[in-house]
Amino acid sequence: MDILIIGGFLGSGKTTLVKSLIRGLVDDGKTCAIIENEIGEVGIDDAIIEEAGLQVTPLFGGCVCCQISGNLISAIDKIEEEVGPDWVIVEMTGLALMDSIRDTFERYGKADARIHTLSIADLSRWKHLVGALSMVFDRQVEGADVIWLNKTDIAAPTEDTYRVLQEKAPDAIIAELDEASKQPDALWMLLMRNLEERKRGC
Amino acid sequence: MNANERDNHHAHHHHGPGCKCGCNEPGAEDIIQDALIVSERIEVPVNPAQPADRLREAAFGKIAAIAEAIAVEGAVLGHVKALIQCPAGKASISITRVDSPDITLQEGWEGERAIEAYTLSVSLLSLANVEAPVKQMLERAFPHA
Numbered sequence A: 001m002d003i004l005i006i007g008g009f010l011g012s013g014k015t016t017l018v019k020s021l022i023r024g025l026v027d028d029g030k031t032c033a034i035i036e037n038e039i040g041e042v043g044i045d046d047a048i049i050e051e052a053g054l055q056v057t058p059l060f061g062g063c064v065c066c067q068i069s070g071n072l073i074s075a076i077d078k079i080e081e082e083v084g085p086d087w088v089i090v091e092m093t094g095l096a097l098m099d100s101i102r103d104t105f106e107r108y109g110k111a112d113a114r115i116h117t118l119s120i121a122d123l124s125r126w127k128h129l130v131g132a133l134s135m136v137f138d139r140q141v142e143g144a145d146v147i148w149l150n151k152t153d154i155a156a157p158t159e160d161t162y163r164v165l166q167e168k169a170p171d172a173i174i175a176e177l178d179e180a181s182k183q184p185d186a187l188w189m190l191l192m193r194n195l196e197e198r199k200r201g202c
Numbered sequence B: 001m002n003a004n005e006r007d008n009h010h011a012h013h014h015h016g017p018g019c020k021c022g023c024n025e026p027g028a029e030d031i032i033q034d035a036l037i038v039s040e041r042i043e044v045p046v047n048p049a050q051p052a053d054r055l056r057e058a059a060f061g062k063i064a065a066i067a068e069a070i071a072v073e074g075a076v077l078g079h080v081k082a083l084i085q086c087p088a089g090k091a092s093i094s095i096t097r098v099d100s101p102d103i104t105l106q107e108g109w110e111g112e113r114a115i116e117a118y119t120l121s122v123s124l125l126s127l128a129n130v131e132a133p134v135k136q137m138l139e140r141a142f143p144h145a
Helices: A014-027 A045-050 A069-082 A096-109 A123-129 A134-140 A158-169 A184-201 B003-008 B028-033 B053-069 B133-143
Strands: A003-009 A032-037 A054-058 A086-090 A114-124 A146-150 A174-178 B034-052 B074-088 B089-097 B102-105 B115-124
Touching: A003 A014, A003 A096, A014 A032, A014 A069, A014 A086, A014 A184, A032 A069, A054 B003, A069 A086, A069 A096, A069 B053, A096 A114, A114 A123, A114 A158, A114 A184, A123 B074, A123 B089, A134 A158, A146 A184, A158 A174, B034 B053, B034 B133, B053 B074, B053 B089, B053 B115, B053 B133
Parallel strands: A003 A086, A003 A114, A032 A054, A032 A086, A114 A146, A146 A174
Antiparallel strands: B034 B115, B074 B089, B074 B115, B089 B102
């Protein structure tokens, strides 16, 4: 079973991309389970995903890396035992720190688990991500295998964008998203390509 | 140990409230700990009944105004989301930039349907303007049952 952990700052587009990814994954003949980790007691993201006809196990109460690390790993173990999907996709809260998530899995997860980390960077707020929010943003990209640049229709990436990201995450594969690449099949194939590139780069 | 070495020497026991090495600066966890987080589910009565589209536009307009109140240079340093659930269907708004809210209507949304009540779920997180009285703003904007 492969586990994909999707992180990225609040509002970076994770839920929209998750919806598209899972459609592409299913079109590719794979099965998946989704875990939504949302801060707060009202489930808005899972209501949006459920509308797509999928069962969601919500994890409320705070950032998984802070409070409920145990629950996340237990939930994944339970899903593996009871459902046995090809993929588990975990959409993290927008305040989760990718480096902490990786540590949690490395310490408490199964030794043979295949973990992949994807961070979504919102270019429309780039100035703020690398400015006022840099303390958080840095730790959201540093642990990522793949970084996707989102909302490129609002703000295009520059050479400086790549330079900054490569400094923060030198091993990560960086890809730009546009409307075409966000379509389900294209997005899933992009993820597969990027993860393969990352694996070859190790 | 010479003067430079003394200045640069930072054994653990030298750190303290006045230390200037950066050990007192907030880290990611501190910034997150201080975040403004508001998560509410509000049952909103509508009397007299109104078309769903009109209610949606009014409700999302109020949510957008709250987002603007906490934004920095037009950007929400966090996320403001709201979901309307009513007999006409579901509609959601997602705001990270004040100038480009993202509104999604569930397939089959019946904009003309007369609605007497709706459930509004609001999730607001911000790492800036953390003292903003968002709960009071919501109560004023959506007097509820």
